[in-house]
Amino acid sequence: MPLLAGVDQVEAVHKPSLDPLFRLLASDLECVNRLILERMQSPVALIPQLAGHIIASGGKRLRPMLTLGCARLCGYEGTRHVALAAAVEFIHTATLLHDDVVDASDLRRGRDTANALWGNKPAILVGDFLFSRSFELMVADGSLRILEILSRASSVIAEGEVLQLMTQNNLQTTEASYLEVIQAKTAELFAAASRIGAVVAERPPREETALDRFGRDLGTAFQLVDDMLDFSARQTELGKCIGDDFRDGKVTLPILLSFSRGNDEERIFWRRALEEMDQRAGDLDRAIALMAQHGALAETLVRARGYAANAIDALSVFPDGPERRALVEAASFATERTV
Amino acid sequence: MPLLAGVDQVEAVHKPSLDPLFRLLASDLECVNRLILERMQSPVALIPQLAGHIIASGGKRLRPMLTLGCARLCGYEGTRHVALAAAVEFIHTATLLHDDVVDASDLRRGRDTANALWGNKPAILVGDFLFSRSFELMVADGSLRILEILSRASSVIAEGEVLQLMTQNNLQTTEASYLEVIQAKTAELFAAASRIGAVVAERPPREETALDRFGRDLGTAFQLVDDMLDFSARQTELGKCIGDDFRDGKVTLPILLSFSRGNDEERIFWRRALEEMDQRAGDLDRAIALMAQHGALAETLVRARGYAANAIDALSVFPDGPERRALVEAASFATERTV
Numbered sequence: 073m074p075l076l077a078g079v080d081q082v083e084a085v086h087k088p089s090l091d092p093l094f095r096l097l098a099s100d101l102e103c104v105n106r107l108i109l110e111r112m113q114s115p116v117a118l119i120p121q122l123a124g125h126i127i128a129s130g131g132k133r134l135r136p137m138l139t140l141g142c143a144r145l146c147g148y149e150g151t152r153h154v155a156l157a158a159a160v161e162f163i164h165t166a167t168l169l170h171d172d173v174v175d176a177s178d179l180r181r182g183r184d185t186a187n188a189l190w191g192n193k194p195a196i197l198v199g200d201f202l203f204s205r206s207f208e209l210m211v212a213d214g215s216l217r218i219l220e221i222l223s224r225a226s227s228v229i230a231e232g233e234v235l236q237l238m239t240q241n242n243l244q245t246t247e248a249s250y251l252e253v254i255q256a257k258t259a260e261l262f263a264a265a266s267r268i269g270a271v272v273a274e275r276p277p278r279e280e281t282a283l284d285r286f287g288r289d290l291g292t293a294f295q296l297v298d299d300m301l302d303f304s305a306r307q308t309e310l311g312k313c314i315g316d317d318f319r320d321g322k323v324t325l326p327i328l329l330s331f332s333r334g335n336d337e338e339r340i341f342w343r344r345a346l347e348e349m350d351q352r353a354g355d356l357d358r359a360i361a362l363m364a365q366h367g368a369l370a371e372t373l374v375r376a377r378g379y380a381a382n383a384i385d386a387l388s389v390f391p392d393g394p395e396r397r398a399l400v401e402a403a404s405f406a407t408e409r410t411v
Numbered sequence: 412m413p414l415l416a417g418v419d420q421v422e423a424v425h426k427p428s429l430d431p432l433f434r435l436l437a438s439d440l441e442c443v444n445r446l447i448l449e450r451m452q453s454p455v456a457l458i459p460q461l462a463g464h465i466i467a468s469g470g471k472r473l474r475p476m477l478t479l480g481c482a483r484l485c486g487y488e489g490t491r492h493v494a495l496a497a498a499v500e501f502i503h504t505a506t507l508l509h510d511d512v513v514d515a516s517d518l519r520r521g522r523d524t525a526n527a528l529w530g531n532k533p534a535i536l537v538g539d540f541l542f543s544r545s546f547e548l549m550v551a552d553g554s555l556r557i558l559e560i561l562s563r564a565s566s567v568i569a570e571g572e573v574l575q576l577m578t579q580n581n582l583q584t585t586e587a588s589y590l591e592v593i594q595a596k597t598a599e600l601f602a603a604a605s606r607i608g609a610v611v612a613e614r615p616p617r618e619e620t621a622l623d624r625f626g627r628d629l630g631t632a633f634q635l636v637d638d639m640l641d642f643s644a645r646q647t648e649l650g651k652c653i654g655d656d657f658r659d660g661k662v663t664l665p666i667l668l669s670f671s672r673g674n675d676e677e678r679i680f681w682r683r684a685l686e687e688m689d690q691r692a693g694d695l696d697r698a699i700a701l702m703a704q705h706g707a708l709a710e711t712l713v714r715a716r717g718y719a720a721n722a723i724d725a726l727s728v729f730p731d732g733p734e735r736r737a738l739v740e741a742a743s744f745a746t747e748r749t750v
Contacts (some may be wrong), residue, residue: 115576170539174532178477193513193576196535200509201569207546207562214555230540232453237532272711 086405093137095291096398100140100154101133108159108186111205122186122198128164129183134294136161137267137402142269142283145387152272155209156218160265162206163222167229167261169199174233175320218268225264232256241347243322243331243339250325254295255288262291284387286399289383294406296376299324300369303360305411315356323348329368330359338362376407427743432476435737440447444735450544458471458655461525461537464502468522473633473741474604477705481622481739482735491611494548495557499604502561503543505651506568506600508538512583513572514659516671557607564603571595580686581610582670582678589664594627601630621728625738628722633745638663642699644750655693660685664714667706669698676700700734706741712746719746 094101105195112123136157143153171177173192179185182221187195203226210219236253239245266287270280278331302317302327317324323346331342344350363369390396433440451462474497482492501731510516511524512531518524526534542565549558578584605626609619641656642665656663662685670681681695683689702708720740729735 110583114570114573116570116574116577118577129652133505170535174535192531194573196509196513197569197572197576201566201573202507203542204565204569205563207558211555211562215616216550216553216555219546219550221557223550225520227540227547230536230543231453231455231458233536234453234457234533234540237536238455238457269602274602 076310076349078326083195088401090132090134090137090402090405090406091335091401092394092398093141096173096394097137097140099135100157102135103151103154104133104157104161107154108161109207111158111162112202116335118190118194119198119201122190122194123165123182123202125189126168126180126186127161129181131164131181133161134402135261137162138262138265138287138290139269140284141395141399141402142266143272145169145390145393145399146270146273146275146279146283150267150272152213152215153269155213156268156272158263159209159213159222160261160268162202163226163229164261166199166203166206166244166245167257169195169202170177173199173280174257175316177316198385214342215271217271221264221268221271223257228256228260228318232258232260236322239323240325241349243342244348245323245328247325248378250323250328252294255292258295258298259291263288265292271396276280279389285386286383286403289379289386289405290406293379293383293403294378296325296372296379297407297409300326300376301410303363304328304369316360318345318356318359319351321349325372326363326368327359329371330362330366332363333366373407380404380407389390419578420646421428427747429471429473429476429741429744431733431737432480432741435733436476439483439493439496440476442490443472443475443479443496443500446493446497446548450497450501450548453540456531457529458537460529461529462504462541464522465507465519465525466500466529468501468520468649470520472500474503474600477601477604477629478608480734480738482611483604483608483744484601484648484729484732484738485609485612485618485622487612488609491552492657493606494552495611496604498545498548498552498561499539499600499607501548502565502568503600505538505542505545506572506596508534508541510536510572511577516655523679550741552569554610556610560603560607560610564599567595567599568655570675571597571599574580575661577661580688581662582666582681582686584662585668586664586669589662589667592670593638594631595636597634598627598630601633602626605629607701616653618728621725624725625742628725629742629745630719632722632742633716635664635711635718636748639665639711639715640749641665643708644704654698657684657698658690658698659694660688664711665702665707666698668710669701669705673708715746719743 108127112127113120113183139157140153140161169186170179172180173187173195178188187197215316230252236257239249239253263284264287266283267280270283299317300315302324305314327342327346329337336343345355345359380403384400387396387399427440447466451466452459478496478499479492507519508525511519512526512534516524519529549561570594575596578588578592602623603626606619609622637726641653641663644653666681668687670678673681684694686700719742723739725739726735
């Protein structure tokens with residue numbers, strides 16, 4: 073399987089990673105993990121079992137790290153950011169549980185999904201439970217402003233997920249619609265998670281807006297790369313099957329670019345595979361070959377790097393320091409990652 | 412199909428109804444309906460379509476009426492109760508959408524369910540959207556106390572729904588577990604909807620507690636009757652199929668009572684039909700006949716009437732007047748209804 077076929081391999085001396093951010097936030101993150109474990113408990117035993125499975129399954133904790141890191145960047149020295157980061161992760165986990173049911177996914181991060189192990193019913197209901205718990209955490213924190221930001225983000229995420237259903241199997245989808253979907257389903261929570269770092273630190277609107285911009289562009293870059301990796305990642309590393317989106321008939325940017333740059337015969341192929349969902353042996357390989365031929369993955373990565381660069385720019389209102397450097401590196405990681 | 416087989420028919424001169432409460436709250440309820448229509452809008456067209464289908468499908472609006480009625484009972488003269496009643500209805504509607512997916516139901520109130528019409532995916536996601544919208548409404552209202560009550564209620568509802576899955580197909584379920592399920596999945600929201608009427612009116616804890624008790628016991632009575640009507644309602648009136656719970660293998664009180672009062676041969680029947688889910692032609696009729704023989708529906712109704720009487724008692728801390736009389740009649744309606 074070609075790795076980033078058609079993409080120039082950057083032989084950077086220093087490969088950007090999330091490690092500096094992890095190191096900086098290690099003790100905060102430990103508190104977040106402890107609180108998550110505590111707040112997912114319930115006398116109904118299946119709830120912590122199922123929630124524990126997905127929460128412990130090796131996610132990057134990127135969204136709660138944004139809340140923690142942005143709060144620190146804003147000079148926050150209290151402890152409220154811990155509960156807020158946990159609330160953000162609960163919202164994210166709830167959407168993952170529902171996504172996996174909606175997509176009928178069997179694998180996530182290399183492990184069986186909750187719906188594969190326990191069925192759709194508890195996966196839906198435990199998602200609802202975690203979503204409610206998230207609001208309980210925010211209410212206990214007591215900031216109406218933060219509740220406003222995160223309840224709004226939750227609505228937008230759900231709208232994005234429904235919009236994604238509408239674009240599925242539809243090659244008439246415009247790039248603008250595709251962007252709308254990923255900005256709603258992914259970037260909105262990145263933006264909210266980052267913005268509340270400034271709110272909890274009681275920083276002026278200018279810094280709130282900068283962090284919103286940072287999170288939004290980072291989230292967009294992150295999702296663009298996710299959609300690219302679906303056709304190029306090393307299977308074992310990404311922990312999901314290559315071509316999942318293709319098999320679901322999801323119309324992502326690499327497909328839109330290949331479709332619009334393709335000839336009539338290629339378009340017949342794309343329509344058969346993604347609109348009529350008549351997929352045959354060798355179709356995924358052909359899709360990947362067409363993407364290489366039209367530079368669709370490379371172009372997707374270029375766009376992602378553009379968003380990541382904007383995200384980094386947005387941080388310029390903050391003074392240089394270990395927090396800013398770690399967040400900048402996280403933004404670079406978002407587009408240079410292979411998993 | 413026998414109507415309330417085994418239950419003494421009460422030939423009351425005055426049949427209790429929700430009409431007095433409806434009349435009292437008519438203009439408030441119109442504001443609630445308008446706000447619901449407004450707040451279920453989204454640029455994603457499928458969202459108002461699907462949400463409109465379930466919201467307009469002739470539900471009794473019982474929960475928002477509790478919020479409105481209890482606020483009025485507490486002498487509240489403002490307008491905040493309208494948005495809070497809409498928030499309560501959105502929570503309820505979100506849980507209905509997810510319930511119908513979980514139960515794979517085709518009919519609700521005599522109409523196709525959203526999942527039957529549009530599939531499970533949008534039904535799950537629009538449920539998430541309405542749930543988020545509910546919190547947006549509460550945040551706009553601005554009471555952390557009310558957010559606390561309703562976010563807690565949402566968690567408890569989800570716990571109750573998961574617990575219900577555990578009791579499904581399980582005739583070892585105790586009456587205590589059954590009660591725990593219905594108090595979590597149904598009575599909790601009735602309690603919260605009623606309680607916030609006192610909170611919005613800024614009444615003392617004694618009245619808050621009284622309304623919580625009222626809602627909780629009313630909700631328990633309501634669900635007991637619902638579970639009884641699944642074996643006795645007139646199909647067209649209830650708008651769902653008789654025996655839905657039976658076909659789902661749900662272990663409700665009429666079944667628990669018949670099972671525990673039955674002989675060995677009957678227990679073999681119940682185990683085959685509900686645990687092994689090996690259901691045959693005539694099984695539902697036999698189940699209903701056994702319930703009549705053991706007085707299980709009558710006993711369920713007696714319990715429901717006990718809860719309804721306690722609900723009515725809880726209102727005694729409030730002065731007599733049209734609001735209290737309408738709420739008392741609503742509690743009587745809960746157990747005397749046939750739909």
